[in-house]
Amino acid sequence: MRGREVVWFNTIGLTDVPQVGGKNASLGEMVRSLAARGVRVPNGFATTADAYRAFVAANGLESVIREQIDRYHSGRSTLRETGLWLREAFLAGEFPAAIADDIRVYYRTLSTEAGVPNLPVAVRSSATAEDLPDASFAGQQETFLNVSGERDLLDACRRCYASLFTDRAISYREVKDFDHLEVALSIGVQRMVRSDLAGSGVMFSIDTDTGFPGAAVISAAWGLGETVVQGAVDPDKYLVFKALLAEPDCEPIIEKTLGRKDRKMTYAEGGSARTRVIDTPERERRAFVLDNAEIVQLGRWAHIVEDHYGRAMDMEWAKDGITGELFLVQARPETVHSQKSLTRFSVSRLIESGPVLVSGVAIGDSIASGTACVIRDPADIEKFRDGAILVTEMTDPDWVPIMTRAAGIITDHGGPTSHAAIVSRELGVPAVVGTRNATEVLTENAPITISCAEGDEGFVYAGILASETEQIDLGAVPITRTQVMVNIASPAAAFEWWRLPTAGVGLARMEFIINNLIKIHPMALVHPERVTDPAVLRQIAELTRGYDDLGEYFVNTLALGIAKLGAPYYPHPVIVRLSDFKSNEYAHLIGGDVFEQGEENPMLGFRGASRYYDPKYAEGFALECRALKRVREQIGFSNVIVMVPFCRTTTEADKVLAVMAENGLVRGQNGLQVYMMCEIPANVILAEQFATRFDGFSIGSNDLTQLVLGVDRDSGDLAALFDERNEAVTRMISEAIEKAHAAGIKIGICGQGPSNYPDFAQFLVGEGIDSISLNPDSFLKTVHLIKEAETAAAAGTWPTLTRVTT
Numbered sequence: 001m002r003g004r005e006v007v008w009f010n011t012i013g014l015t016d017v018p019q020v021g022g023k024n025a026s027l028g029e030m031v032r033s034l035a036a037r038g039v040r041v042p043n044g045f046a047t048t049a050d051a052y053r054a055f056v057a058a059n060g061l062e063s064v065i066r067e068q069i070d071r072y073h074s075g076r077s078t079l080r081e082t083g084l085w086l087r088e089a090f091l092a093g094e095f096p097a098a099i100a101d102d103i104r105v106y107y108r109t110l111s112t113e114a115g116v117p118n119l120p121v122a123v124r125s126s127a128t129a130e131d132l133p134d135a136s137f138a139g140q141q142e143t144f145l146n147v148s149g150e151r152d153l154l155d156a157c158r159r160c161y162a163s164l165f166t167d168r169a170i171s172y173r174e175v176k177d178f179d180h181l182e183v184a185l186s187i188g189v190q191r192m193v194r195s196d197l198a199g200s201g202v203m204f205s206i207d208t209d210t211g212f213p214g215a216a217v218i219s220a221a222w223g224l225g226e227t228v229v230q231g232a233v234d235p236d237k238y239l240v241f242k243a244l245l246a247e248p249d250c251e252p253i254i255e256k257t258l259g260r261k262d263r264k265m266t267y268a269e270g271g272s273a274r275t276r277v278i279d280t281p282e283r284e285r286r287a288f289v290l291d292n293a294e295i296v297q298l299g300r301w302a303h304i305v306e307d308h309y310g311r312a313m314d315m316e317w318a319k320d321g322i323t324g325e326l327f328l329v330q331a332r333p334e335t336v337h338s339q340k341s342l343t344r345f346s347v348s349r350l351i352e353s354g355p356v357l358v359s360g361v362a363i364g365d366s367i368a369s370g371t372a373c374v375i376r377d378p379a380d381i382e383k384f385r386d387g388a389i390l391v392t393e394m395t396d397p398d399w400v401p402i403m404t405r406a407a408g409i410i411t412d413h414g415g416p417t418s419h420a421a422i423v424s425r426e427l428g429v430p431a432v433v434g435t436r437n438a439t440e441v442l443t444e445n446a447p448i449t450i451s452c453a454e455g456d457e458g459f460v461y462a463g464i465l466a467s468e469t470e471q472i473d474l475g476a477v478p479i480t481r482t483q484v485m486v487n488i489a490s491p492a493a494a495f496e497w498w499r500l501p502t503a504g505v506g507l508a509r510m511e512f513i514i515n516n517l518i519k520i521h522p523m524a525l526v527h528p529e530r531v532t533d534p535a536v537l538r539q540i541a542e543l544t545r546g547y548d549d550l551g552e553y554f555v556n557t558l559a560l561g562i563a564k565l566g567a568p569y570y571p572h573p574v575i576v577r578l579s580d581f582k583s584n585e586y587a588h589l590i591g592g593d594v595f596e597q598g599e600e601n602p603m604l605g606f607r608g609a610s611r612y613y614d615p616k617y618a619e620g621f622a623l624e625c626r627a628l629k630r631v632r633e634q635i636g637f638s639n640v641i642v643m644v645p646f647c648r649t650t651t652e653a654d655k656v657l658a659v660m661a662e663n664g665l666v667r668g669q670n671g672l673q674v675y676m677m678c679e680i681p682a683n684v685i686l687a688e689q690f691a692t693r694f695d696g697f698s699i700g701s702n703d704l705t706q707l708v709l710g711v712d713r714d715s716g717d718l719a720a721l722f723d724e725r726n727e728a729v730t731r732m733i734s735e736a737i738e739k740a741h742a743a744g745i746k747i748g749i750c751g752q753g754p755s756n757y758p759d760f761a762q763f764l765v766g767e768g769i770d771s772i773s774l775n776p777d778s779f780l781k782t783v784h785l786i787k788e789a790e791t792a793a794a795a796g797t798w799p800t801l802t803r804v805t806t
Contacts, residue, residue, distance in 0.1 A: 005051035006102040009044050009190075014309075019048045020186040021126030026331045027188060034308060039301050040327045043113065044121070044190035045106045047157065049128055051099050052184045055161060059093035062181065065165075069180050072170075079167050079401065086165035091158060103157065103189075104150050110191060118148045120192040120267075122329070123156040125163055128184045141169060141185065145224055146192060146267050146274040153189065160187045171401040193329065196266040196275075197321020199289035200225035201235055202417035203298055204334055205242075205306035205313045208425065209362065209416060209456065211337030212498045212568055213312065215254065216240045216302035219417040220289035222280055223264030225316055225329075231394040231411060231418025232277070234434045235259040236289050240299030241567045241636075250636030253295055254563040255491075256556075258546060259415065261285050286546050294319070297326060305331050312337065314422075336425040343474040345499060347777070348453040351468055354461040357442060358410070360435035362451075362458030363421045365496065367467040368408035368430045369449040372442045389450060391442050395420040403427060408450040410438045410460060432458035455492025472780065477501050478787040482764075483771035485573075486779060487750055490516070491564035497776040504572030504639075505565070506698065506773020507750035510579050510624070513561035515589065518554055519543060522620030524591025525550040531591045539590050551623055558627035563635045571639050575675060575698065575750075576631075578624060580645040582607050603712065608646025608677075613655040625663030633670060643675040643698060648682060653693045667695070678747070679703035684736045691743035698773075699736060701751025705729050724753035725760050737767045746770045754782060762789035 012020050012028030020028070024046040031041045056062055065086060072082040095103070111119035125141030142163035144156040163169065164185045173180055193200070201220040206213050219228050219235040227233045237257040244252035261280050268276040290298070298317055305328070306313050312334035319326050348367045373388035375381060384390065384402040393412045395403065396419055403409060403423055409431035411420050416433075424431035430452040432438075438460065442448065449465040452458045485506035488494045491513070494505075514522075520540055524531050528550060531537055540550070547553040566574035582602035586592050595616070599605040611617040631637050642665060647653050657667060657674065667674045676683065676690055679700030683690055687697070701724045706713040708729050711722045724730075733749075740747035748771030754761040755778040764772055765786055774782050 004048060005054065005099045006045055006047050006106050008106070009041075009046065009188075012046065018128055019050065020046045020188075021049075021128045021184075022332055023124060023126035023330060024186045024188045025126075027190070027329075029308075030305070030328060030331060034304060037304050039304055040325060042191040042193055042327050042329060044110065044188060046126070046189070047099070047103065047187040049184035049186060052161065052186070054096050054099060055093060058096045059089075061089055061093065064089050065181060079170060083165050083167040083170055087162040090162035090165070093158065093161075095154060095158070100154060103154060107150060107153055107189065110189070114191055118150075120146045120148045121153065122188075122190045122192050123147050123153065123160060124188040124190065124330075125160040126186040126188055127164060127169075128186065141166070143226070144274070145226065146196075148274075157187050157189075161185055166398070168398050168400045171404075175404060190329065193318040193327050194320045194322050195225065195318035196223050198319040198324075199223065200316070200318035200329075201228045201289070203302055203315045203317055204417065205302040205315070206334055206337055207239070207495060208334075208337070208421065210365070210495045210498060211340060212495050213337075214242055214498075214567060214570070215495075216242055216299045217416065218290070218295060218298055218302075218317075219259075219415050221259065221261050221264060222284050222289060223266050224275060225318060226275075227263060227265050227277065228415070228417065229316070229419060230396050231414025231420045231433065233259070233261050233263050233415075234413060234436075235261060235415045235417075237415060238290065238295045239564065240295060240302070241563070241570070242299065242303045243570055244636040245296070245300050245303055247636050251292055251296055251634055252299070252563075252636050253292060253560070254567050254635065255560055256288065256295075258286075258288060261289070288546075290319070294326060301326075301328060309333070342499060344472065346469050346471050347496075348467055348469045350449075350451055350453070350461075350465055352465040354449065354463045354465050357448065357460045357462055358432070358435040358438045359457055359459045360410075360432040360438075361414075361416050361421070362454070362456060363409075363416065363424045363431035363433060364428070364452045366428075366430045366469070367449065367451050367453050367465075369447070369464040369467075370407040372410075372444060372446045372448050373406075374439055374442060374444050376439055389448060391438050393439055394418070395423070403429065409433075410435060410442065410450065412436055412439055430458075432460055435460070455490055455496065457492070474499060474501060474780075477780065477783060480783060480786050481790055482769065482786055483748070484779070484783050484786060485575075485748070485750075485771050485773040486569075486776050487755075487773050488565055488776070491561050493776065494565045494568050497779075498568035500776060500779050502569060502572065502779070503771065504569050505574040505576075506748055506771055507643075508562065508565050508574055508576040510558070510562070510577060511581055511585075513558055513565075514579060514581070515585075517561055518557045519590050520554070521586060521589040521592035521595055522551075522554050522623050523595040523617065524589075525554050526619045526623070527595075528591075530594050532594075536591050543590070551626075554623045555626045555630065558624065559630040559635065562627065562631045562640065563637055566631075566637050566640060570637065573639055573641050574637065575641045575643050576628065577643045577645050577677065578608075578612065578621075580608050603706075603714070609644050609648065609652050609656045610646070612644075613652075613659045618659065621659065622663050625660055625665050629664045632672065638671055641673045641675055641696075643677060644694075645677040645700070646679065646703070647676055647690075648680060650686060650689050650693065653690060657693065677703075678736050678740075679707070681707055681732065684732050684739070687736055687739035688743055691740060691745050694745065696746040696748070697736065697740050699733060699747065699749040699751065701729070701733070701749060701753040704732060704751070705753075708732055724751065725757060725763075730763060733764070734767050737769055741768065748773060758782065758785045761785055762792075765789040766793055 009031040071077040123144040218238040221235040236259040239255035241252040316330040389408040390406040414433040483503035487507040489509040489512035544553040587596035612621040673695040675696040676694040678697040750773040
């Protein structure tokens with residue numbers, strides 16, 4: 001390619017990075033190689049490194065660059081002075097006539113192809129040291145949108161060259177130890193997609209929060225995509241599970257979060273400005289930018305692009321508001337999680353607590369403490385204190401020099417694919433973005449702690465809180481006969497622990513999703529007319545905005561939560577327990593006090609199976625069934641097993657199975673398995689009869705211990721008596737395992753006992769239990785004990801259980 005100053009996208013590819021930079025080489029690669037697989041990329045052309053060097057030579061700029069960088073390195077000029085001098089030198093330069101003529105000719109041809117005179121184009125910078133596997137250089141150079149006409153195009157190209165020496169670009173190359181004179185700049189000129197009339201955003205083929213490789217994450221906002229990249233808006237967030245994209249009847253969307261999207265960038269009308277930022281209309285704020293079919297299509301493209309490049313990718317997309325078509329407009333390597341080990345990782349946790357000041361999207365998984373440094377105006381960047389926690393409205397590439405010196409970062413605006421999020425991950429600095437009001441709530445010099453170690457949501461606490469970090473190595477995890485599974489309640493926690501080599505989820509608790517994500521009593525959604533408190537009605541209206549059918553809010557939120565919870569463990573079994581709130585817990589949900597009656601003993605009251613067929617809750621249970629049916633049949637997680645809790649009698653079991661069937665969950669149909677919690681003495685005594693109705697048992701050791709010993713498990717006064725190792729309890733467990741195996745069904749355990757007591761886990765192995773489900777943080781410790789127990793059993797040297805008999 002050397003000697004060619006301007007080239008079409010379809011003539012370049014990944015081998016041409018030295019001449020057209022990572023961004024343009026990738027655009028050419030997609031145009032040339034992926035169009036046949038249905039990936040649409042707007043056509044365009046690129047200037048090469050030779051054109052840049054010809055510009056530098058024609059204007060005598062090499063000596064100017066060398067002199068100014070030397071002055072900066074010697075301390076004779078500041079970063080700001082150096083950047084300003086070099087940018088002015090480039091802006092004063094002129095293109096060699098032959099190169100200017102080539103740019104004009106290519107632009108005219110592009111306009112003719114589109115049938116639009118003076119076609120609006122995006123003019124993007126692509127440095128030859130940009131978008132490499134270990135350095136993204138996110139946003140270091142400038143992009144100019146809606147450029148129209150030959151004169152404006154050449155001016156935008158000149159400004160792209162000048163942006164190679166913005167303060168942020170100089171600083172970033174210094175950090176990455178790139179030679180300023182060795183880096184050249186290519187310019188990409190690409191047909192504009194009319195996303196100003198629709199929407200656009202960013203997409204990664206890997207989960208950006210946890211590094212889980214099985215999901216593609218998409219951010220979306222109305223208008224041009226710069227607002228998403230810059231973090232100026234809080235976008236919609238969608239997650240797509242890639243393993244099910246090949247299934248023709250599946251819609252494997254596992255998260256849809258509605259963003260506020262209060263501002264959008266559109267084309268400017270009149271004047272010299274090409275774009276403008278305006279308030280988003282209320283109807284657009286309350287609507288998702290993409291429908292489900294479009295989300296799945298982008299997910300498929302992410303999978304195709306990742307497969308072609310052989311690595312996790314960071315992409316930008318846009319939707320044309322005139323044609324309705326989706327396009328990819330950029331693709332570059334993901335540079336953070338793809339560099340990390342799959343077998344070694346760290347887990348941080350707070351060991352102190354404090355008041356929560358603000359919360360937002362967690363970036364990273366670590367914890368940081370320090371004093372707040374609140375900077376609202378970019379002009380005050382130089383006031384930042386090294387080691388402080390940066391608090392600002394949003395960041396752009398100009399902020400990178402101080403982001404590298406921050407202990408943590410907090411922003412008012414932005415989502416998981418914003419500039420602040422991308423750079424924070426690359427720097428390894430924890431950040432909480434999209435807090436809405438951090439700059440108002442947090443005060444200068446206030447001691448604070450950022451925690452990104454509690455799932456999707458990041459928290460900012462008052463004070464300097466103590467924390468600890470555990471280093472985890474999965475390289476030596478033994479293989480066991482006993483299936484070792486995990487107990488999971490939070491979808492975010494499932495993603496945090498995706499690396500664990502588990503045999504699936506032994507207990508997925510639906511209550512967490514209902515309590516923390518849905519928040520509303522299901523019957524209040526079925527019968528909102530019974531709710532009379534205006535404040536409660538306002539809460540329900542706010543949470544269900546965008547839903548005409550309030551029941552659909554419950555079904556959709558629960559289905560997505562279960563799907564996300566199960567995704568990291570697919571295709572292993574994910575056992576989802578039906579709701580097991582007690583009446584007092586249901587009453588605490590929004591609107592719950594209208595539908596719940598007080599009970600003297602909720603632990604033994606209207607809970608579990610008894611609710612599902614009762615007219616007082618049957619309509620709420622129907623919503624649970626609809627959600628599970630959607631998870632299995634529409635989203636595609638056919639590995640989900642449904643489990644019935646607290647089933648007191650075989651007659652009750654028959655009623656529950658009948659109600660489930662009425663709501664589309666027929667045992668045996670479409671491979672559906674139904675398990676029962678074995679947690680009541682009657683379940684053990686009549687295990688042979690229950691086994692004819694269910695496909696498996698899961699021992700709930702907490703309730704079983706409570707009911708065998710007659711001990712309230714929540715009583716502090718009786719805590720010393722509550723122990724799963726009591727002989728009365730272990731005899732019950734032994735009997736349940738023996739009867740389940742005699743009936744030919746599987747039996748596992750999902751209570752706290754194996755996580756709390758290593759010798760109890762060894763006892764279970766000795767009894768031949770099929771599976772043990774553990775809390776994730778005790779998985780590695782206990783799996784080694786299980787292996788030791790299996791080895792000891794094979795050798796006939798079985799350890800003795802520390803039985804509790806008093």
